[in-house]
Amino acid sequence: MCDVCGCGSHDHSHEVSTMKVSDDTGKKTIEVKQSLLQENERIAEINRQHFDEKGILAINLISSPGSGKTTLLEKTIEALKDEFNIGVLEGDIETERDAERVRAKGAAAIQLTTGGACHLEAPLVHKGFHALEKQMNGEVPDILFIENVGNLVCPSSFYLGEHVRVVLVSVPEGPDKPAKYPKAFKTSNVFIITKADLLPYFDFDVEKVKKEALSLNPNLKIFVISSKTGEGLNEWFDYLRDMVEKKKGIKV
Numbered sequence: 001m002c003d004v005c006g007c008g009s010h011d012h013s014h015e016v017s018t019m020k021v022s023d024d025t026g027k028k029t030i031e032v033k034q035s036l037l038q039e040n041e042r043i044a045e046i047n048r049q050h051f052d053e054k055g056i057l058a059i060n061l062i063s064s065p066g067s068g069k070t071t072l073l074e075k076t077i078e079a080l081k082d083e084f085n086i087g088v089l090e091g092d093i094e095t096e097r098d099a100e101r102v103r104a105k106g107a108a109a110i111q112l113t114t115g116g117a118c119h120l121e122a123p124l125v126h127k128g129f130h131a132l133e134k135q136m137n138g139e140v141p142d143i144l145f146i147e148n149v150g151n152l153v154c155p156s157s158f159y160l161g162e163h164v165r166v167v168l169v170s171v172p173e174g175p176d177k178p179a180k181y182p183k184a185f186k187t188s189n190v191f192i193i194t195k196a197d198l199l200p201y202f203d204f205d206v207e208k209v210k211k212e213a214l215s216l217n218p219n220l221k222i223f224v225i226s227s228k229t230g231e232g233l234n235e236w237f238d239y240l241r242d243m244v245e246k247k248k249g250i251k252v
């Protein structure tokens with residue numbers, strides 16, 4: 001039985017979040033609370049088990065506010081909804097707006113509002129995932145997108161159980177973002193430069209930015225896209241097709 005919510009998934013009875021430490025006389029026992037981050041990791045692992053058991057590819061999108069996460073999701077859903085079942089968890093501080101936007105494109109979506117917190121944490125994603133399952137009436141998404149709260153700092157410290165972490169930077173934000181926010185790039189698998197249609201109007205040297213990002217994380221897969229003109233979107237869709245295929249091929 002899953003000890004996060006009692007959802008019945010097996011092998012979730014991990015130990016509770018305290019540990020006992022004895023002093024050198026062996027007489028005293030002190031209880032040390034595990035940090036919030038450790039608790040987040042523990043529940044993220046349970047999320048990951050849920051996703052693996054059900055063959056779901058989970059993708060966590062992180063970026064500054066307004067980089068184009070929801071717009072890219074809208075384009076992705078439009079393009080791939082006949083090939084894949086797509087579910088979305090939309091993280092925001094307030095409002096249902098992003099969930100409404102992706103639902104309008106045909107995806108199942110649950111809005112997760114943090115009420116002030118600048119990032120999503122694994123327990124809220126866990127709840128949201130079960131709410132999404134209910135909304136989907138027993139159907140299972142092939143791809144679960146988790147759009148994090150707009151913020152390039154805090155979300156990179158909180159693993160949610162995702163298989164793929166994507167960091168996005170839009171052209172108007174400037175070329176210095178990888179160097180200034182290295183953790184987001186070091187912990188991601190994919191880097192998407194968005195709003196490429198605006199390149200003629202900004203000093204944004206794509207090759208230099210790619211090089212800086214790769215110097216932080218040589219394994220980054222990089223896409224340059226515009227949701228407005230469609231540039232680069234087919235490469236992104238092919239990458240998703242490939243990742244879903246790989247995920248379905250993984251025996252868990």
Ligand SMILES: Nc1nc2c(ncn2[C@@H]2O[C@H](COP(=O)(O)OP(=O)(O)OP(=O)(O)O)[C@@H](O)[C@H]2O)c(=O)[nH]1
Nearest residue numbers: 064065066067068069070071072150195226227228
């Ligand atoms: N020119 C241009 N504008 C874009 C592109 N993609 C998104 N936008 C615009 O950028 C603004 C923000 O886009 P969103 O998709 O809402 O950004 P977001 O990252 O989801 O924002 P938050 O959820 O608030 O963090 C909107 O006005 C979009 O129309 C693009 O490729 N080119």
Ligand SMILES: [Mg+2]
Nearest residue numbers: 069070098147
């Ligand atoms: Mg959004």
